[in-house]
Every structure is written in C-alpha cells, then in structure tokens.
Amino acid sequence: MESNPVLLESKSSPINLLNEMHQLRLLGHLCDVTVSVEYQGVRAEFVAHKAVLAATSKFFKEVFLNEKAVDGPRSNVFLNEVQVADFASFLEFVYTAKVEVEEDRVQRMLEIAEKLKCLDLSETCFQLKKQMLESVLLELQNYSESQNSEEEGAAHPNILPDSKAVVEAGQDPADSPVARPSCGASPEVPAAKSKEKM
Numbered sequence: 001m002e003s004n005p006v007l008l009e010s011k012s013s014p015i016n017l018l019n020e021m022h023q024l025r026l027l028g029h030l031c032d033v034t035v036s037v038e039y040q041g042v043r044a045e046f047v048a049h050k051a052v053l054a055a056t057s058k059f060f061k062e063v064f065l066n067e068k069a070v071d072g073p074r075s076n077v078f079l080n081e082v083q084v085a086d087f088a089s090f091l092e093f094v095y096t097a098k099v100e101v102e103e104d105r106v107q108r109m110l111e112i113a114e115k116l117k118c119l120d121l122s123e124t125c126f127q128l129k130k131q132m133l134e135s136v137l138l139e140l141q142n143y144s145e146s147q148n149s150e151e152e153g154a155a156h157p158n159i160l161p162d163s164k165a166v167v168e169a170g171q172d173p174a175d176s177p178v179a180r181p182s183c184g185a186s187p188e189v190p191a192a193k194s195k196e197k198m
Helices: 013-027 050-056 058-066 084-096 103-115 119-155 163-168
Strands: 033-039 042-048 075-080
Touching (some): 013 084, 042 050, 050 084, 058 075
16 A cells, blocks of 8 residues: 655755865865955955855856866956955855845945846845835835925914913913913813913
8 A cells, every 4th residue: 555645845954055065175174166356456265165056056067067077176357347346245144144244335246146047136125225225215205294294284374283372472361262262262272271251
C-alpha cells in the first residue's frame, strides 16, 4: 500500500542560507570573484560569490555566463561610475535582503539597482520612495488643512472665543453681551462663564 506524499518545507532555510552566505563573504571563504569599484578616484575591492551575484543581478549573470575561462581561481569585474558606499550597500542587500541607507541615498540605490539589473533592490527602492512621497503629501495636506482653519478663524473676527477677547477690546467683561445671560447669550456659552450684575 502506497502512502500519500507529504510536503517538507522549511520557512527558515532561505534566511539561514542567506545568513550563511553573508558570513562566508565577510570571512572571504569560498569567494570566487573580486569586484573592483571606482568613482572619482575612490577605489575599493569587494570579494563575493558568483552564484549569489548572478542569482540577484542580471548584469552579473550576463558577465559570468559570457566570461572566458580564467587562469586563476578568482575572476575580476571592474565597475566604473559606481560609488564605493553604494556598492557596499548593494552587496549587503543581495546577501541579507535588507540594508539601511540615508534617505537621500535611496535614489542612488535605485540607480545602482537599475544599472546592475537587480529587480529586488529596484522594487524595494521604488516602494520606499512611494512611501516617502505619500508621507510628504500627507504632511502637506495636514499643513494645508491647518492653514485653512486658521484663515477661516481670521475671516470671522466678530466671533469671540471667550470673554478674554472682550477684555482685550477694552470693555468690561461684566457688561459684554457674552457675559450677560439676560441679554440673549447663546446657549453654547456655559453658565459658569456668565456673571450676574449686582
């Protein structure tokens, strides 16, 4: 009698795999490519794994699949016009699926994602830029609404918020229409504010 097939699936395996590959890269173990990055005279070299770069970047995949056999154990890739800090952030992202950058670098990260054809980073940057834009629009809307309410308050100067405004106008609060219930004070004025003239 045949038993039914069951699915063995690990939720933690992809995360563990990424973490292990990241540790191997940081320690320089099993790395088979050196990426040299240069921008405006600033140059740095990064070691990585071809398989990780090829799996996350179509640019690197094309480079590695089209390269000729090399003499040494490690191949080299040269990238011009890519800032060292941006490529370091790119590597951290492809090895960990997350990276922390300053807000003003998000656009540059989007540009490097497009240059290196890294769809995951491109989508992540795009979503973050969308959230940032929505946040700015919400702040502008709130500011606009607060300005409108201030303008509406200024447009109706005959409405006095309380009896202090009457005092500032030079009247005796006891003689003001707001303070005297006998002179037709509005029902909104609380009884505690009204004073009876002795």
